[in-house]
Amino acid sequence: MLKNRIIPCLDVKNGRVVKGINFVELKDAGDPVEQAKIYSDGGADEICFLDITASNENRDTIIDIVRKTAKECFVPLTVGGGVRTIQNITDLLLAGADKVSINTAAVKDVSFVKEASKKFGSQCIVVAIDAKKVSDNKWEVFTHGGRNKTGIDAVEFAKQVETIGAGEILLTSMDRDGTKSGYDVELLKVITDKTNIPVIASGGVGTLDHLYDGIVKGGASAVLAASIFHYGEYKIKEAKEYLNSKNVSVRL
Amino acid sequence: MNVTIVDYQSGNISSVINSFTEVAQGKVNLEVTSDIKKIKSSDKIVLPGQGSFKSCVDSLNSINGLVETLKEFVITNKKPLLGICVGLQMFADIGYEEAETKGLGWISGKVSKIDNQNGKFKLPHIGWNEIEIKKESKIFKDIKNKSHMYFVHSYEFIPEDKSVISATTDYSSKIVCAVERENLLGTQFHPEKSDKKGLKIIDNFIKL
Numbered sequence: 001m002l003k004n005r006i007i008p009c010l011d012v013k014n015g016r017v018v019k020g021i022n023f024v025e026l027k028d029a030g031d032p033v034e035q036a037k038i039y040s041d042g043g044a045d046e047i048c049f050l051d052i053t054a055s056n057e058n059r060d061t062i063i064d065i066v067r068k069t070a071k072e073c074f075v076p077l078t079v080g081g082g083v084r085t086i087q088n089i090t091d092l093l094l095a096g097a098d099k100v101s102i103n104t105a106a107v108k109d110v111s112f113v114k115e116a117s118k119k120f121g122s123q124c125i126v127v128a129i130d131a132k133k134v135s136d137n138k139w140e141v142f143t144h145g146g147r148n149k150t151g152i153d154a155v156e157f158a159k160q161v162e163t164i165g166a167g168e169i170l171l172t173s174m175d176r177d178g179t180k181s182g183y184d185v186e187l188l189k190v191i192t193d194k195t196n197i198p199v200i201a202s203g204g205v206g207t208l209d210h211l212y213d214g215i216v217k218g219g220a221s222a223v224l225a226a227s228i229f230h231y232g233e234y235k236i237k238e239a240k241e242y243l244n245s246k247n248v249s250v251r252l
Numbered sequence: 253m254n255v256t257i258v259d260y261q262s263g264n265i266s267s268v269i270n271s272f273t274e275v276a277q278g279k280v281n282l283e284v285t286s287d288i289k290k291i292k293s294s295d296k297i298v299l300p301g302q303g304s305f306k307s308c309v310d311s312l313n314s315i316n317g318l319v320e321t322l323k324e325f326v327i328t329n330k331k332p333l334l335g336i337c338v339g340l341q342m343f344a345d346i347g348y349e350e351a352e353t354k355g356l357g358w359i360s361g362k363v364s365k366i367d368n369q370n371g372k373f374k375l376p377h378i379g380w381n382e383i384e385i386k387k388e389s390k391i392f393k394d395i396k397n398k399s400h401m402y403f404v405h406s407y408e409f410i411p412e413d414k415s416v417i418s419a420t421t422d423y424s425s426k427i428v429c430a431v432e433r434e435n436l437l438g439t440q441f442h443p444e445k446s447d448k449k450g451l452k453i454i455d456n457f458i459k460l
Binding site for chain 2: 001002003004005040045070071074075076093094095096097098120121122123124167168196197198221222251
């Protein structure tokens with residue numbers, strides 16, 4: 001049976017982890033490579049890097065981080081943030097990323113997703129959708145961390161990217177992101193029902209029950225979380241054992 | 253001992269290179285190449301494959317003499333070859349991804365889309381799934397039955413001769429996820445992304 005995945009996400013800015021793990025054993029709390037290794041050794045099913053570096057000149061640092069991480073972590077590695085061109089994807093994959101996640105570039109021009117999946121295969125193209133609730137049962141796609149409204153319906157957009165070759169959808173609720181109040185389960189449910197590709201739930205995790213809700217109530221194939229793991233509130237293993245105790249199948 | 257990873261522009265093989273490099277350290281000499289001479293003189297070959305069946309077969313065919321060299325290596329000289337993902341799928345006679353495409357024909361059978369039972373199962377089959385070991389296999393030494401391996405695929409290899417199947421995994425149906433016929437080995441899952449157990453499989457192959 002296919003297991004539900006737990007994916008810790010590391011926010012990286014100018015080569016340093018922004019929201020970092022506060023583990024005492026860390027030599028360098030800001031080193032993304034070391035943190036990725038801790039997650040991987042702790043049973044993370046995948047590792048996700050989100051590059052939030054603003055300027056283009058620092059983009060090479062993420063490539064270097066990916067290269068180093070890929071030599072030490074032998075679980076899938078997804079990299080997102082600032083992926084705008086075919087060359088960006090080529091560089092990340094050559095450095096050792098297994099998947100890239102495309103956000104703004106997919107919203108700006110959806111044919112980019114098609115081009116990317118045709119060139120590299122659907123298996124490595126994740127489309128990240130940032131959605132915000134605008135009315136009852138209606139969510140809209142936002143970009144730039146929830147600041148820019150696009151007028152695009154999130155459900156329709158999810159269906160569209162599936163048709164043109166996305167392998168997975170990374171769905172973040174902008175209403176919930178950073179609130180620790182749980183995933184937007186309603187949003188997840190609508191999108192997992194309307195699409196046939198795996199959906200990764202993101203945005204809002206504060207407790208282990210939230211992970212359970214994302215999978216069981218929202219229908220997500222994988223759950224992504226940042227702060228509950230970063231700040232050492234829970235270890236990956238604890239999350240997995242908890243889910244397992246509630247009959248959610250995970251890789252132990 | 254020389255182990256060669258065939259680099260035929262079949263998409264992203266960085267992870268294959270990384271994990272084999274990790275395991276090969278100080279044990280064997282690892283080459284990543286499409287050079288026919290080097291392939292001929294190597295002791296073992298790894299045939300990765302990402303993207304579609306058609307794009308991989310087309311890429312193999314675009315390198316002059318590569319398919320013949322691989323065939324000689326595997327069929328005539330009976331030296332070990334490990335196919336990974338589409339690398340395994342290409343052993344088949346025919347594949348149906350993108351367009352009907354002739355495979356290498358080393359193991360009779362076809363590669364078709366996984367039956368998702370009208371949307372009941374999401375495709376691609378992405379993530380960690382248990383393998384059920386069907387027969388003793390050289391690459392499964394010290395690998396426990398029901399171990400988790402990492403999968404990413406939408407198509408499955410259906411061999412005619414079921415005795416080649418060394419492991420299956422349960423997703424919609426019992427999907428063939430490893431084959432072994434003498435020197436010819438293949439995994440549908442990605443040992444290079446399957447953590448310590450995956451590295452063990454790579455180690456088993458290197459030590460053959």
